[in-house]
Amino acid sequence: MLTEARPLIGDWNQLEQTTATTLRKVFHRSVYVRHIDVGSCNACESEILSLSNPYYNFHRLGVFFTSSPRHADLLLVSGVVTRPLKEVLLATYEAMPKPRLVVAIGVCALHGGVFHSSPWVVGTVDSVIPVDAWVPGCPPTPFAILQGILSAVQHRQGVCLDE
Amino acid sequence: MFANWLRSGWASGRVTTRYPFHRTEILQQHSNWHVVPKIVASCSRSECSCTHLCPTGAIGKDVTGVWLNQAACIGCGRCVTQCPVGVFAWSPVIDLAVTQMESLRTRTEP
Numbered sequence: 001m002l003t004e005a006r007p008l009i010g011d012w013n014q015l016e017q018t019t020a021t022t023l024r025k026v027f028h029r030s031v032y033v034r035h036i037d038v039g040s041c042n043a044c045e046s047e048i049l050s051l052s053n054p055y056y057n058f059h060r061l062g063v064f065f066t067s068s069p070r071h072a073d074l075l076l077v078s079g080v081v082t083r084p085l086k087e088v089l090l091a092t093y094e095a096m097p098k099p100r101l102v103v104a105i106g107v108c109a110l111h112g113g114v115f116h117s118s119p120w121v122v123g124t125v126d127s128v129i130p131v132d133a134w135v136p137g138c139p140p141t142p143f144a145i146l147q148g149i150l151s152a153v154q155h156r157q158g159v160c161l162d163e
Numbered sequence: 164m165f166a167n168w169l170r171s172g173w174a175s176g177r178v179t180t181r182y183p184f185h186r187t188e189i190l191q192q193h194s195n196w197h198v199v200p201k202i203v204a205s206c207s208r209s210e211c212s213c214t215h216l217c218p219t220g221a222i223g224k225d226v227t228g229v230w231l232n233q234a235a236c237i238g239c240g241r242c243v244t245q246c247p248v249g250v251f252a253w254s255p256v257i258d259l260a261v262t263q264m265e266s267l268r269t270r271t272e273p
Contacts, residue, residue, distance in 0.1 A: 103260075110264075111235035113219050126264070135260040136267060138237035141197045148260035155262045 030062035031153060034072035034096070038089050038125070039115070040079025043139040044106040048076060050142040058146055069095040074149060077131075080108040080115045081122045093129045101156055103148045104131045107138045132156060200243050201254035202231050205271045208248060216241045228271035234264065 035048055051058045052065060066072050069092045081089060093100070104125040107113040115121055125131055133152035135144050172178030206213075206229050213229065214222050221235035222242060229250055242251040250271070261267060 107219070107235060107237050110267075111219065111221075111232070113235065113237055116219065116235075133260055133262050134234065134264055134267070136234050136236070137197065137199075137259055140259060141257055143257050144197070144259045147258050151260050151262055 030064060031073045031149070032064050032066040032071050033074045033076055033149065034066055034069045034092070035076040035078070036069075036089060036092050038077060038079045038085040038109075039082035039121070040106065040108060044078035044108075047139045047142050047145060048078065048105070051145060056142045056146065058149075061146075061150070063146075063149060069093075070097065072096050073099070074101040074103060074152065076103050076105055076145075076149075077109055077125045077129075078105045080112050080118075081125060081128050082120050083122055086122045086128060089125075089128055099156065101132045101152045102129055103133045103135065103145075103152050105135045105140060105145055105148065107136060110134050110136055113138060197257050197259075198253040198255050199233065199236060199238055199259070200231065200240070200251045201256075202229060202250055202269055202271050203252045203254075204248065204250050205229075206248050206250045211247065213242060213246055213250070216245055230268060230270045233259070233267040233269065 035045075037045060050056055069075070073096075075093065075096060077089065093102070102125070104110055108115060109125045112121060112124060122128065126134075132155055133148045135148035137144055140148075169178065206224075212224060214220070214224055216222065217236075218239060218241075219235045219237055221232045221237075223230045223232070231251070240253075243253060
């Protein structure tokens with residue numbers, strides 16, 4: 001599987017090329033991504049981990065993982081926001097430098113999914129912090145996550161840069 | 164092809180092969196990696212309710228028709244298999260990410 005070429009889906013190559021130029025305009029060099037799990041079932045984490053393998057290889061676009069929110073430009077949030085992790089999510093968001101982007105991943109982050117009636121659930125991600133792009137799916141494919149990151153960056157290009 | 168593979172293997176000191184040797188069916192159809200339910204037909208029946216089929220409340224029904232909220236769909240497929248009218252069908256889609264939440268909601272045509 002790792003020796004095969006990437007699949008060509010629609011105008012995916014054009015989206016990648018336009019986004020690669022947009023990345024340099026908005027963030028000048030590259031985008032550093034911090035991932036936070038606020039109550040996920042680890043299916044979304046499995047798909048996020050696939051982003052950096054040789055098959056999907058999002059480093060070729062200038063997107064990298066970082067372990068500190070102070071170095072991050074983009075926050076990947078997966079899972080429905082639970083009560084203990086709401087403060088953690090807010091603290092992570094406050095620690096990020098501006099301009100900052102947020103991408104919500106998975107049905108749990110968008111709507112609540114199968115956990116939407118749980119008493120330990122605060123709400124969706126966009127009820128806590130502002131979200132730039134939504135990626136539905138349970139779990140979403142790594143291509144959808146990558147498209148979410150790229151469309152968030154593209155969407156931000158039209159918005160004020162210093163927030 | 165076989166001779167080239169053997170020659171290059173001997174030249175580099177190790178003879179290996181590609182894995183998997185044959186492309187599997189799922190890799191030949193990249194567009195079918197991810198399927199989600201999609202509304203393909205209109206429904207005006209008032210005697211049955213499809214809202215109870217969905218475990219997350221992604222399906223709603225009113226007098227004008229059926230709506231489907233893609234943001235809440237976990238892809239369990241109960242609506243596809245159990246709807247007697249056939250309103251829902253699997254649809255291959257891989258670029259699902261949006262920047263507007265409202266674009267995830269689809270309706271039947273009136």
